[in-house]
Amino acid sequence: MISWTKLLFDQSSWGDRLRYRKVKSADGVRPIVVWNITPSCNLACSHCYLDAARGLAGDRFTEEKAGKVIDDLAGYGAPVLLFSGGEPLMREDIFRLARYASKAGLRPVLSTNGTMITPAVAAKIKKAGFKYVGVSIDGSPKTHDRLRGARGSFALALKGIRNCRAAGVKAGVRFTLMKQNVRDLEYVLRLVGREKIERLCVYHLVYSGRATQKNDLSHAQTRRALETVWKYTLLYHRKRLQTEVLTVDNHADAIWIYKKLLQTDTEAAGRALELLAANGGNRSGIAISCIDYEGNVFADQFFRAHPLGNVFEKRFSDIWTDANNPLLEKLRDRKGLIKGKCARCLYVDLCNGNMRVRAEAASGDLWQEDPACFLTPREIRIR
Numbered sequence: 001m002i003s004w005t006k007l008l009f010d011q012s013s014w015g016d017r018l019r020y021r022k023v024k025s026a027d028g029v030r031p032i033v034v035w036n037i038t039p040s041c042n043l044a045c046s047h048c049y050l051d052a053a054r055g056l057a058g059d060r061f062t063e064e065k066a067g068k069v070i071d072d073l074a075g076y077g078a079p080v081l082l083f084s085g086g087e088p089l090m091r092e093d094i095f096r097l098a099r100y101a102s103k104a105g106l107r108p109v110l111s112t113n114g115t116m117i118t119p120a121v122a123a124k125i126k127k128a129g130f131k132y133v134g135v136s137i138d139g140s141p142k143t144h145d146r147l148r149g150a151r152g153s154f155a156l157a158l159k160g161i162r163n164c165r166a167a168g169v170k171a172g173v174r175f176t177l178m179k180q181n182v183r184d185l186e187y188v189l190r191l192v193g194r195e196k197i198e199r200l201c202v203y204h205l206v207y208s209g210r211a212t213q214k215n216d217l218s219h220a221q222t223r224r225a226l227e228t229v230w231k232y233t234l235l236y237h238r239k240r241l242q243t244e245v246l247t248v249d250n251h252a253d254a255i256w257i258y259k260k261l262l263q264t265d266t267e268a269a270g271r272a273l274e275l276l277a278a279n280g281g282n283r284s285g286i287a288i289s290c291i292d293y294e295g296n297v298f299a300d301q302f303f304r305a306h307p308l309g310n311v312f313e314k315r316f317s318d319i320w321t322d323a324n325n326p327l328l329e330k331l332r333d334r335k336g337l338i339k340g341k342c343a344r345c346l347y348v349d350l351c352n353g354n355m356r357v358r359a360e361a362a363s364g365d366l367w368q369e370d371p372a373c374f375l376t377p378r379e380i381r382i383r
Helices: 004-009 063-076 094-104 119-128 141-148 153-166 182-195 219-238 252-264 266-279 316-320 326-331 340-344 356-363
Strands: 032-036 080-084 107-112 132-136 171-176 199-203 244-248 288-291 296-298
Touching: 004 219, 004 244, 004 252, 004 266, 063 094, 063 316, 080 094, 094 107, 094 119, 119 153, 132 153, 132 199, 141 153, 153 171, 153 182, 171 182, 182 199, 182 219, 219 244, 219 252, 252 266, 288 316, 296 316
Parallel strands: 032 080, 032 288, 080 107, 107 132, 132 171, 171 199, 199 244
Antiparallel strands: 288 296
């Protein structure tokens, strides 16, 4: 995640302590854990990275077994446990699991389509100890409903956000950029400002599940989208809104921001460069991890082709610290392995080769250049 409000205005948030804490090696990092607790979902989104759908079986986690995993994560020191799906609210024990995680010392957060968050459910979310709820909004009502495969899902999602905030739970918008909704980006940015929503995460598409490369933006479209995000980030600041703006899953954004700041605010550019160097770019297999509904552990939530182990056979903490796992070893020291444009980029230390999953999906080679890097040779001064 790249916090635009931090880089541009030094606006602080809770996540800064994770994003900008420089460590000597991956051994000193404890990962955020994304837990796809169920594959079942009440919607059928065209871009779901998990390929979730209503009625899918596969929830191997009893509440007791889930509790043991939570104990291990807490003991290992994982800072955040993000309950995702499918739709995590389809599990009737989700509030008990969140409460258990909170009491164990983890920070539970919820990733949801928002359609099930009535005032009563929002009250349960608050009581369970969820610290943040991210709700997906894919565009205007018509666009959102089409992409989510359900009429009225936009209205329910927006009500879900409002119900969370009324219950005293921080809630934000998650918007994934793709060809089908890029024209709706400005609509969503205006919505966030009008509703005074605390957090906006703009995601770049990752080619996993039902999300494919053919749905991704061209480089020119990506650049125009970033200009729009830049405009609204400045607008929120001028209006003194406390909205945190982030982009996710493309660390080329970081270099684009740095270059833009060099033209507009050299002091902010210097501060941004220090923060980005401390962050180190993509941290799949380092500071982000995933457990799926069958107990498989991955380097992040998109790395479905490369399971690292299974928590029904071995503790997460042991899987994550296995010095003999070749994929983890390579991801944690990948600069000598990446190829193409990424290998020759002057700013590779700021992006760390970006998203390996996209590279593999596009080329069949995990270490090829990320096709979603929109930066030109002149911008990155390829060696």
